[in-house]
Amino acid sequence: xxxxxxxxxxxxxxxxxxxxxxxxxxxxxxxxxxxxxxxxxxxxxxxxxxxxxxxxxxxxxxxxxxxxxxxxxxxxxxxxxxxxxxxxxxxxxxxxxxxxxxxxxxxxxxxxxxxxxx
Amino acid sequence: xxxxxxxxxxxxxxxxxxxxxxxxxxxxxxxxxxxxxxxxxxxxxxxxxxxxxxxxxxxxxxxxxxxxxxxxxxxxxxxxxxxxxxxxxxxxxxxxxxxxxxxxxxxxxxx
Numbered sequence: 001x002x003x004x005x006x007x008x009x010x011x012x013x014x015x016x017x018x019x020x021x022x023x024x025x026x027x028x029x030x031x032x033x034x035x036x037x038x039x040x041x042x043x044x045x046x047x048x049x050x051x052x053x054x055x056x057x058x059x060x061x062x063x064x065x066x067x068x069x070x071x072x073x074x075x076x077x078x079x080x081x082x083x084x085x086x087x088x089x090x091x092x093x094x095x096x097x098x099x100x101x102x103x104x105x106x107x108x109x110x111x112x113x114x115x116x117x118x
Numbered sequence: 119x120x121x122x123x124x125x126x127x128x129x130x131x132x133x134x135x136x137x138x139x140x141x142x143x144x145x146x147x148x149x150x151x152x153x154x155x156x157x158x159x160x161x162x163x164x165x166x167x168x169x170x171x172x173x174x175x176x177x178x179x180x181x182x183x184x185x186x187x188x189x190x191x192x193x194x195x196x197x198x199x200x201x202x203x204x205x206x207x208x209x210x211x212x213x214x215x216x217x218x219x220x221x222x223x224x225x226x227x228x229x
Contacts, residue, residue, distance in 0.1 A: 046220065050218075
């Protein structure tokens, strides 16, 4: 079964750093792009960026460029999303998803809830 | 403001048919990029519902169907069931943004 399993919920203070993870299994991790999607409380889905684990080629949405860093460790089939200095406005649910086919995403991870509060 | 425009909400009684529209522009749907649909049940991650405008992944009931024309697409749900109550999102690719874009989402209420 193709599966993406994300790391657990995080509670952080403004200014702290954070790295969340997304581990793929059941398929060749290096052959598919992995995307990250933000969902703020009560809001819709926003594409943040995407990485190709085979060579770590990365693309970012203009809205998130410079705000987050996407990386991957193909040796352990894991993609990451990280912040160097969190803000309260980063509080959201974050999903990873595999790009399957030209432009759709399937499956999705279960989500990682990030709460940033002083 | 989402790049793809969806109605915030739709509703229907059990057994009825509802449609959800997704309007884009010449830089995404209108230029030929496919539209995909996701269902997000309360408290869960999005799930692929329709890919490539009209295709259903294995396990998705044929009550769900998609179509695309010009700069718009639609999701139709027939024989509404209580379990269909969820948020639905369309998604495509935008070449002016060089990235993937979502609609704002539509909340389906089964009356």
